[in-house]
Amino acid sequence: MISLGLRLVVNGGREAIVRLVILTVAVSLGVGLLLTAVAATNAAVTWNNRHAWYWTGTSSEPPGPATAGIAPLWWHPSGDLYDGQAIVRFDVAATGASSPVPPGIPRDPPPGQYYASPALIALLRDAPANQLADRFPGRLAGAIGDAALPSPASLVVIVGRSAAQLAHAPDSVRVTSIAKALPGYQTECVGQGCRTECHGQGCRATPNPRGLAYFPVDPGGGANSVDLILSVVALAVLLPVLIFIATATRLSTARREERFAAMRLAGATRRQVSVIAAMESTMAGIAGVAAGFGVFFLLRIPVAAIPFIDQPFFPAELKLSLLDIIAVAVGVPVFAAIAARLALRRVNISPLGVARRARPKPPGAWRVVPLLAGLGELGFWTVHGHPASGAGQVQAFVSSFALILLGLFIAGPWLTMASARAMARWTSRPGTLIAARRIADDPRAAFRAVSGLVLALFVTTVAVVAITTQNAKEPSRFGTVAEDNMLTDQFAVSSPGSSVFTGAGPAASAAPLAARLQAIPGVQGVVVIRMDPWLNIPGRFDDIGSDGNGKFSPVPASVVSCAQLATVPALGRCPAGAATAAYPAGGYNGTGVGGNNGATAITWPAANTPVARLDTLAVDSVNVGTDGSLAAIEQARTVLETAHAYPVLNAPSTLDDIVKQDNSTNSGYQQLANVVILVSLPIAGCTLAAGIAAGLADRKRPFSLLRLTGARLAMLRRVVALEGAVPLLSVSAVAIGAGFAGAAMFASEAQQYPMVAPGAAYYLLTAAGIIISLGIIAATFPLLARITGPEVARNE
Template sequence: MIRVGIHLALRSGREALARLLVTALSVAIGVGLLLSVLAMYHAYRDTIAKPCWQCTATTDANGPLLWSYSEDEFGGRTIDRLDVATLKPDGPVVPGLPAMPSAGQYYASPALAALLRATPADELGDRFPGTMAGTIGAAGLQSPDDLVVVIGHRPAELAASPHTLRTAAIQTAPRGLSTSAFYQFGFALGAVALLVPLLVLIGNATRMAAARREERYAAIRLVGGERSQINVIASVDAVLGALLGALGGIGLYAALRPLLGHIPLLGFRFFDDTITPTVWGFVGTVLAVPAAAAVACLVSLRRVRISPLGVTRRVTPPPPRFWRVLPLLAGLALFTIPLVIAPADGRGTPGFAVLALVLVMTGLMIAGPWLTMMSARLLARWTVGGSSLLAARRLADNPRASFRAVSGLMLAVMVGTTLAALVPAALASQDTTRTSPLRDVLRVGFFVGDQEKPGPGTIPGLPPEKAATLLAKVATIPGAVAVPLYRPARTGQAELPADGPLAGDGGVDVRCSDAHRLPALGACPAGAGAVRMDASAMYTDNLRALNEYLPFIRSDSPVTAEDGSGGQLLSDLLVGVDGPATLERVRTVLSGYRDDIDSFEMPMTFGEVGDVRARLFLEIQRIVTVLAGVTLLVAGCGLAVAISGSLVERKRPFTLMRVTGTGVGTLYRAVLLETVLPLVAATAVAAGVGVTVAYPIARALAPGRHGVVLPHPSYALTVTGGLLVSVAIIAACLPVLGRITATEKARFE
């Protein structure tokens, strides 16, 4: 039977060969995309499993290394900086280095080395003393875009820094990102959202010309063939196409692989050698896809199993009933109403909301055939002409089959729209629609003391002598406006609470002559020379909260005589900049005061601080947009396969219609309508459900801050573009209809 099946698949005419090629092409597209997702997931897993040598924090009084790790900023990107001194020649070495740098040398990552060559020294290079001895290898980097530098020092020089610790071992454990589980869930969600349309595509391919095959298999049954033999023949046909497609999908993945290395999927690129599925990913794909194709083919032959004459007993199935919509409506009610009424309760106990969301997704799939039937009835009622009548009659005759082709798309668009609508809502909850007046203002905090691990809770402030030198250097930078904030003398030596350097002490002192240089700070009371302002909101990473608190200086701000001239400590420094070059020059000057800057901070503008918080949401938005585009493309391919199979199955009635005078244009429009209508209807309904689900989630995350939540325009453009591409793919299949229904080829049997 296997040989018979192979013979029928390869040598039973152009129709069988075309079906085999279409099946193989459809499976190749699905396998290629699925392998690409698995490859990116493997790259992510490999990246987060790398040793976090930057996390080294263990101390050893007899250790061979003096270690001082800190972070810097350049152009909105973080620079990992390690200042190190070797006390013994046999000490450990940072991964990716041939040896620790000697005093006066440093190693830089390839990306940082390229920046150093392209950037003026006063903006970047002057921060790193010495000469470059080489570059850091991939073993010590998370991404080829990482900015990392390891600088060698003399032991006596580094030992004087309060940030330095002595260690005997470099950490080899992974970083342990708090977002690891989130990203793994995101990859799994993306794989599922892509897998469902792919399975639909493969199912449509294996069902292509199913009616004609059923007639052939029924004839074999009539001459004595058994069910088991029919199953073997059908399985061979499906598995052969799927196996060829799986091998073609591996080739497609090989062609796509160079492009994957250029995709900053999570805000950074992966190393090329990590972008590959595991061996089990390849094996599982090659085995699972043909198996799924065989199962889909066997399911499609259920009428042949009834009896040899089962194929001829074709009746219109009963129409879907309204009850199919009830699970969807119940799920939406159970999900939205509690979150809208009590958002905080839903945020604290999300278990019930998760169950309701599962009911929504399940109800959407159950309601699909009924929604397809209703759209067909609306098409028949509100349009005129033979094309719309034919399309509506076809959809109403079997709405389940029409919905099957877009079922995977419906679920993917619903999930994608929910996430795409939540991202702007999350950004809106932390930022305002207007630009913050302090967005381009850099803030840096200082501390005093030689504690082993300075940080929150230490005494903030820079001594007057150092402060005067720093202010003089900043004043020489064109475009930089410095506003010093001084520590009140009465609490200048008191230990502060750990929840913020200004908590509970009444604020900081600022000269009015300095404050007016940054109007966003506010205006001093008339006649005041200096005021004490409560600037605790400066330490938030939420620009919305910062903007709502401005101005810091108000009419009721207490006037003070402490204006810094009495030897007060410099607590913080605000520097307004007129452009990126000025900002980097200020950071270069501040790099000379690393020992005086809080190690838990980086000199960043308020806008950069807000951007760091928003980066995760923007990454999600990018992933959702890409996933939506790919899903729609796959759905378009699935519909193209479905329409090709439908044309082959209806060759005879369409030919008879041509003979009786029906124009080919009428048939084109009818086929296009019956294919595009479920696609557009499914997308619209799924998008509406997604927005409905997103609104109560946004309310739960930030009560009272959201009205209607809508996806980012880029997502809407991607979905619209995907629909247009899908329609173009479907339209490309229509010329086949004209050729196979030509009147000169009409046969009467």
């Protein structure tokens, strides 16, 4: 039987060769996409794991105990910014030759040297030194190796310091090893046991009895990130690819059923027919797998450049493990053989029924139960609350949405049949009636062709609505344009053993600093905020609440010169006749103080601090008003960073910088959603094209007979269009509705915010996907004219 099956495949005439070639091409494209998705998943895991050393010394990965023979390494993680791009910075100081060395560099940099990632080196080369390079003391010692970087776009610097410098720097710790494993699930608070006080521009760490480093920005990675990525890839990328492969292996199903039914009626056993069918599918699967690896290597470099997680991958990391290769190389041919075997179910049960084209049993209404169960499970979490742990939340919501997806696939044939019956009930046109009868006779095949697009529409709806809701929950702008262009630097730091804010140094140092800042082209004003523990002001500021009209909670108070404040109107104004004014400690960043109305209209309370005393007070923060130019902002940032006697914890930031950092997670999710949409829609289009082509190939003879009996080609085109459009539109409407329902419940429970409808872009994207799908159906019309000639109507 095996040799007979091979001969039928190779020597079965032109039709058999064409069918084998089409199957091979379709399977190779599907395998190439499958391998690319698996390799991208492996790259995401590698990207995640390479964040491990970032967490060294934090509360998630605390310093290890003193170890004999290992000299401690002073470790100070911090963040920096350039043109809205985040830079991860580590200041280190080795205390001996045996001190641990961060990955990617040959040795700890001595004072006066630093190592930088290749992307940062390129940025240092392009940017003027006074805007970036002058922030890092000394000279560049070399590049950080790729093995230590999550992405080729990572901006990382390791700066060498002396032990004496870091010993007195806030939030420095001594570590005896570099973290090699990621911490578990992370909360939104990082470091310091989540004990921070936030006033003004950023967060200041409270006293730290355990000696843990405070990371001012989320270092990235963690189980939450990778689990989300893997879940999205599994549900929204791998599933469409598998659907496409399954559709491809079922090309010419009806014609094959007729041939195998004839063999069964001629005396062939079920086993013999199964072997022959498996040989054809297996050969196409083997050839398709071989070609699919070639497709993967062609896609590998372009896919690596796609910012799948808001950052590109290293091309070398898009790789396949031996297990991946074996699973695909063996699994796809086996999957093709199983699909061929399942396709023979009707032939084995009733070959005579296949020969006579007996109508298969219609799907039952029970198929909607899994879909309702998925929505019900999501509703359960909405009513009773989701699990507290990060792992439990991922499992709960992923299982709910997975059940909804499965329910859509199970309910799809029944919904398709119901739509066809409704169409037949309300029409009398022959073309519409033929299409309705054809869909109702085999709704499973009709739905199979559009199932990929249904999945894409559901995933797109959920992703876009969730991101729109999150963006509404966390507005992207808080202040005015002038406030966006204002740079704020906090000088106040935590005093060891105390919970009050103290100045970083005598105020006299602020005068030359202000002069340097004012000398920068584009700087419009400098306001120095000073600490005054004896400031006599009311216990709360009036009319500067979160809504612009309420009350603001008591905060540590500072004092500002009204003459300086007048040079930067965006920071508010003093009462008439006042020389000094009380000001929130830490400066103003537009969030919480003044609400969305900004600080321009705020009149700060007058202070009883005389102007002559200001120079004796410690500096709390410095606010620099700029014209918004890159040169002015970055030069001022460099001057502010290098004015400190110690490595800064928080880089001086504009309000626009703060907004971008706050929205960085949402931006990553948006990018992930964009990739899913851009990947799933083309795959769905390929699945639809394969399904329509298979349907036309299976009905060449019936359509030819209709043309011989007088049916016009326009009517046949109407039949083909309706057979594709009816299941597409009907099930897509259900998928979009289920997506909105799921997103609404997810917003209510997980996001703690009412669902916000997406903008016009979503509706345009959805309409474009449906229109393109209808265009794919229309593109088969020329093929219809070619394959329905009189010669096709002959009996075999």
